[in-house]
Amino acid sequence: MALAVGMRVLTRALLRPWARGLRAAPGRTGPAAGGGDGVRCFRSPRVLVEPDPAAGVAVVKMRNPPVNSLSLEFLTELLISLEKLENDKTFHGIIITSDCPGIFSAGLDLTEMCGRDPEHYAEYWKAVQEMWLRFYLSNLVVIAAINGISPAGGCLLSLTCDYRVLANNPKYAIGLNETLLGIVAPFWFKDTLVNTIGHRSAERALQLGLLFPPAEALRVGVVDQVVPEDQVQSTARSVMAQWLDIPDHARQLTKILMRKPTADRLLTERDADIENFVRFICKDSIQKSLHAYLEKLKQKKG
Numbered sequence: 001m002a003l004a005v006g007m008r009v010l011t012r013a014l015l016r017p018w019a020r021g022l023r024a025a026p027g028r029t030g031p032a033a034g035g036g037d038g039v040r041c042f043r044s045p046r047v048l049v050e051p052d053p054a055a056g057v058a059v060v061k062m063r064n065p066p067v068n069s070l071s072l073e074f075l076t077e078l079l080i081s082l083e084k085l086e087n088d089k090t091f092h093g094i095i096i097t098s099d100c101p102g103i104f105s106a107g108l109d110l111t112e113m114c115g116r117d118p119e120h121y122a123e124y125w126k127a128v129q130e131m132w133l134r135f136y137l138s139n140l141v142v143i144a145a146i147n148g149i150s151p152a153g154g155c156l157l158s159l160t161c162d163y164r165v166l167a168n169n170p171k172y173a174i175g176l177n178e179t180l181l182g183i184v185a186p187f188w189f190k191d192t193l194v195n196t197i198g199h200r201s202a203e204r205a206l207q208l209g210l211l212f213p214p215a216e217a218l219r220v221g222v223v224d225q226v227v228p229e230d231q232v233q234s235t236a237r238s239v240m241a242q243w244l245d246i247p248d249h250a251r252q253l254t255k256i257l258m259r260k261p262t263a264d265r266l267l268t269e270r271d272a273d274i275e276n277f278v279r280f281i282c283k284d285s286i287q288k289s290l291h292a293y294l295e296k297l298k299q300k301k302g
């Protein structure tokens with residue numbers, strides 16, 4: 001228990017000033033309808049939290065249209081929602097899903113990594129690290145109900161969860177496809193994938209930038225279950241019930257035991273990782289290829 005408490009204190013201490021600022025800002029987040037049972041529901045512009053206090057579960061819906069790209073503001077809101085749910089003893093598990101049809105998350109927001117200054121890149125990268133640390137080490141059971149395509153950072157967010165349910169739709173795919181953009185998945189992205197699917201499969205997937213369609217995602221182990229699209233949420237709920245049957249303290253400590261060495265690697269190299277990212281992303285060649293990629297996305301529309 002001391003270990004679990006220690007980890008929570010540590011991750012809480014890591015909450016960034018940008019998060020503290022936003023938390024204090026009136027009107028950005030606030031109590032909303034939670035029923036007369038004393039349970040508070042928290043809303044923010046880009047995150048909708050639907051609590052089910054009787055089950056001890058909250059559904060966290062990402063709604064940052066059009067593609068749930070993980071912008072700085074969106075990451076901040078996600079982290080604040082997670083922290084509020086962790087601090088509310090009513091909740092033992094969350095289901096993270098998307099409110100944007102067909103898209104779970106398009107990954108990191110490319111506009112946060114293009115044409116900005118080094119200070120912005122550093123701030124953004126710290127927020128991405130924070131998202132990974134907080135979700136990966138959350139004391140809650142976290143289940144991803146993946147109801148859309150989930151490349152790169154979207155896949156990373158899913159990989160932080162305890163269990164992944166993917167909708168069986170041939171249009172959906174999931175994977176760390178960074179090499180296709182000419183960028184390199186950082187070591188902690190890689191570690192998370194290795195921990196999930198093993199070294200050989202991860203090496204192949206990372207080098208080739210593979211985006212796995214549902215059947216392959218299941219075969220390789222990027223997801224735990226593939227179900228018809230209309231059963232994603234109900235499956236996530238029944239899997240959650242199974243996980244919540246386990247005594248919480250034993251499950252939490254086991255989670256920390258499994259994940260702490262991976263998280264510690266980033267915690268001890270956090271500043272160096274930010275410096276590496278800023279150096280890398282500021283390169284002319286990287287900026288050019290990110291710009292070109294964004295242009296290609298825009299031109300796709302015709």
Ligand SMILES: CC/C=C\C/C=C\C/C=C\C=C\CC(=O)SCCNC(=O)CCNC(=O)[C@H](O)C(C)(C)COP(=O)(O)OP(=O)(O)OC[C@H]1O[C@@H](n2cnc3c(N)ncnc32)[C@H](O)[C@@H]1OP(=O)(O)O
Nearest residue numbers: 069106107108109110111152153184186276277280297298
């Ligand atoms: C040595 C190493 C040291 C340090 C580490 C260094 C580097 C690591 C750095 C970065 C790691 C990054 C990981 C990432 O997550 S990068 C993002 C990867 N994501 C993708 O490749 C997905 C891109 N998007 C798509 O493929 C499609 O948009 C889609 C399939 C998700 C959805 O297709 P649609 O047809 O439905 O929608 P679109 O018309 O394509 O898009 C609508 C709209 O949204 C914009 N957009 C799409 N994706 C992003 C994004 N990731 N960020 C920002 N904006 C995005 C797109 O441009 C359109 O905009 P407009 O409406 O045209 O303005």
